[in-house]
Amino acid sequence: VPTSTAKESRLSLQRLLARLHKTFPDEVESADWQAFESRLEDHFPVLFDLLWRIYGPSYDFFFHVEAILQTAAQSWLDRPGDLKSLDAIREGHPHWYQSNRVVGAMAYVDLFAGDLAGLREKISYLKEIGVTYLHLMPLFKSPAGDDDGGYAISSYRDLDPSIGTMDELRELSAELRQQGMSLVLDFVFNHTSDEHEWAMRALAGEVEYQSYYRMFPDRHEPDEYERTLRPIFPDAHPGSFTYRTSLGKWIWTTFNNFQWDLNYENPAVFNAMAGEMLFLANAGVEMLRMDAVPFLWKEKGTSCENLENAHLLIQAFNAMARIAAPALVFKSEAIVAPDEIKRYVSERECHLSYDPPLMVQLWNSIATRDARMLNESLPKRFQLPYGCSWVNYIRCHDDIGWGFEDRDLWEMNINPGDHRWFLNRFFCGEEPSSFARGKLFQLNPVTGDARICGTTASLCGLEKALEENDDFQIGQAIQRILLLHSILFTIGGVPLIYLGDEIGQLNDHSYHDDIGKDGDDRWLHRPPFDWEKAERRRDPESVEGRIFNGILKLSQIRKNNHAFNECHTEFIDTGNPHVFGYFRSSEGQSILCLANFSEHPQDLPATRLRQLGMRKTFTDIIAGRTIVATQKLTLEPLQFAALM
Numbered sequence: 001v002p003t004s005t006a007k008e009s010r011l012s013l014q015r016l017l018a019r020l021h022k023t024f025p026d027e028v029e030s031a032d033w034q035a036f037e038s039r040l041e042d043h044f045p046v047l048f049d050l051l052w053r054i055y056g057p058s059y060d061f062f063f064h065v066e067a068i069l070q071t072a073a074q075s076w077l078d079r080p081g082d083l084k085s086l087d088a089i090r091e092g093h094p095h096w097y098q099s100n101r102v103v104g105a106m107a108y109v110d111l112f113a114g115d116l117a118g119l120r121e122k123i124s125y126l127k128e129i130g131v132t133y134l135h136l137m138p139l140f141k142s143p144a145g146d147d148d149g150g151y152a153i154s155s156y157r158d159l160d161p162s163i164g165t166m167d168e169l170r171e172l173s174a175e176l177r178q179q180g181m182s183l184v185l186d187f188v189f190n191h192t193s194d195e196h197e198w199a200m201r202a203l204a205g206e207v208e209y210q211s212y213y214r215m216f217p218d219r220h221e222p223d224e225y226e227r228t229l230r231p232i233f234p235d236a237h238p239g240s241f242t243y244r245t246s247l248g249k250w251i252w253t254t255f256n257n258f259q260w261d262l263n264y265e266n267p268a269v270f271n272a273m274a275g276e277m278l279f280l281a282n283a284g285v286e287m288l289r290m291d292a293v294p295f296l297w298k299e300k301g302t303s304c305e306n307l308e309n310a311h312l313l314i315q316a317f318n319a320m321a322r323i324a325a326p327a328l329v330f331k332s333e334a335i336v337a338p339d340e341i342k343r344y345v346s347e348r349e350c351h352l353s354y355d356p357p358l359m360v361q362l363w364n365s366i367a368t369r370d371a372r373m374l375n376e377s378l379p380k381r382f383q384l385p386y387g388c389s390w391v392n393y394i395r396c397h398d399d400i401g402w403g404f405e406d407r408d409l410w411e412m413n414i415n416p417g418d419h420r421w422f423l424n425r426f427f428c429g430e431e432p433s434s435f436a437r438g439k440l441f442q443l444n445p446v447t448g449d450a451r452i453c454g455t456t457a458s459l460c461g462l463e464k465a466l467e468e469n470d471d472f473q474i475g476q477a478i479q480r481i482l483l484l485h486s487i488l489f490t491i492g493g494v495p496l497i498y499l500g501d502e503i504g505q506l507n508d509h510s511y512h513d514d515i516g517k518d519g520d521d522r523w524l525h526r527p528p529f530d531w532e533k534a535e536r537r538r539d540p541e542s543v544e545g546r547i548f549n550g551i552l553k554l555s556q557i558r559k560n561n562h563a564f565n566e567c568h569t570e571f572i573d574t575g576n577p578h579v580f581g582y583f584r585s586s587e588g589q590s591i592l593c594l595a596n597f598s599e600h601p602q603d604l605p606a607t608r609l610r611q612l613g614m615r616k617t618f619t620d621i622i623a624g625r626t627i628v629a630t631q632k633l634t635l636e637p638l639q640f641a642a643l644m
């Protein structure tokens with residue numbers, strides 16, 4: 001498809017504006033409308049070009065472009081005044097998420113605080129840790145029992161009634177904003193649940209809504225596609241299609257059989273979902289976690305992941321946001337090969353992205369007590385385009401999958417398959433050197449691939465140490481938890497805490513008693529937040545107090561040192577295979593971060609430090625003491641130091 005020219009898009013805009021003026025006759029004179037038109041001038045050429053590249057061949061292309069602009073105009077007119085003020089603030093300071101003051105946290109509303117009203121009462125707890133970015137897990141209407149933790153959405157405009165109402169969500173977002181916190185929600189736009197109105201109408205035989213999904217009359221095409229697809233939940237749901245007898249059709253279901261993939265080849269689907277996205281933005285959501293982006297577009301003979309049109313679609317959603325909700329930014333959730341992850345990150349696509357390579361490498365170093373893989377492979381891909389940022393995490397609500405770039409491992413003479421298997425055994429506690437209490441997830445019997453479930457504390461050895469009542473091991477487990485968080489809070493990007501990790505919550509096996517959760521082992525690491533345990537954070541001698549205070553200190557150190565601003569991280573060769581090291585510098589301040597993954601003291605020769613420009617005397621701002629290193633610097637077991 002040839003790309004459109006600037007001239008074509010300008011001409012189209014003129015024609016479309018004339019028609020839009022007729023649709024919104026009472027608005028066109030207003031200042032609000034003028035603001036909309038000036039944004040259109042800026043961003044319509046981009047949007048038009050993207051739509052043209054995706055949908056250009058459809059006979060009714062122009063009809064759809066007009067409908068899409070109507071969605072943008074209506075959403076802008078519906079946007080509340082306080083959010084329009086936020087738009088103006090963000091336009092003046094678009095890269096707010098790069099600030100060292102930003103600290104993220106994620107939680108399920110029901111598990112953390114019962115409901116939205118309960119959550120408002122917990123804002124002070126979040127403020128105590130310094131949270132400024134709050135990701136609430138999907139809270140929309142979902143099929144009872146079959147909801148994939150909220151990722152099967154039946155309506156993007158109605159909440160799960162046990163959590164609250166849309167009005168309460170709007171109130172919460174306003175209160176968070178007043179308290180200096182940004183609300184982050186998921187945009188689950190690859191699929192809807194099979195109880196979404198569109199799916200129900202499709203089931204009832206409405207052809208228009210059947211074209212919202214990908215349906216096939218027999219196995220012919222599904223078989224063709226499956227030749228090159230990888231199953232995502234092989235345990236729960238083999239293959240990528242589900243047969244519905246009432247329809248007599250096979251439906252594309254990448255994830256569970258109740259999650260129907262949307263058909264983005266149909267421009268009406270893009271328009272409808274852009275409307276849902278802007279609706280969320282107008283409720284006060286400042287950042288969208290763009291769920292499952294790799295799967296948006298499908299083509300026979302390919303893996304149907306990370307295809308070019310998936311990128312173009314996200315860019316088209318982004319252009320819609322620039323026009324109708326400029327404060328909105330996107331975070332990419334692409335848990336794919338390291339080289340593919342970065343392709344989603346740019347100001348025109350997703351401003352932020354999870355950083356699975358860091359997460360995976362951190363766990364690898366925890367298991368091997370060795371930092372060489374971190375030192376070798378992380379620096380290769382850490383640099384992001386201007387204005388973009390990583391969201392760093394130790395673990396999230398999903399499993400941990402060993403997403404290394406195989407090439408990197410071969411270069412280090414490590415067999416990737418064997419090494420993944422070692423890590424799986426290690427985190428299930430099956431290796432002699434292990435302290436972890438994880439569980440295998442989605443073992444693929446064909447490939448032998450598997451992923452790991454478990455909370456940070458249980459994977460770091462706290463569960464085992466507490467059971468064995470071993471103070472020394474308890475201390476080491478706490479140090480591992482703090483070591484991981486130290487890197488999270490200092491390396492370039494937004495640190496994202498899984499709420500509960502800051503008080504060392506352990507694996508929770510109670511999900512087996514809930515038929516909605518049993519069978520999905522990711523619930524092992526999604527325990528209800530334990531507020532009694534959280535109370536013990538006030539006792540500095542308690543396990544909870546030691547972890548909580550350690551993380552609190554990291555949060556404060558991050559906020560008080562502008563070296564942690566922005567994303568730039570200069571990785572260094574520490575000369576010691578157990579020690580991971582990097583410089584953070586900004587506005588004239590420079591801090592050398594060193595992480596010892598070994599359970600033994602590790603030395604760094606003073607000559608190496610001198611070469612890195614360090615003096616003989618410096619301060620470790622974590623330990624709060626002055627260090628004189630004339631001969632060498634010795635790091636304690638599992639110590640993290642930030643030197644300046």
Ligand code: OTU
Pocket residue numbers: 148149151152188232255291292293294333334335336397398399
């Ligand atoms: C996401 O995860 C969510 O985080 C999961 O909780 C959902 O179940 C799922 O989407 C469906 O909505 O495969 O193992 O590359 O890896 O989107 C988790 C992206 C997943 C996928 C990711 C997906």
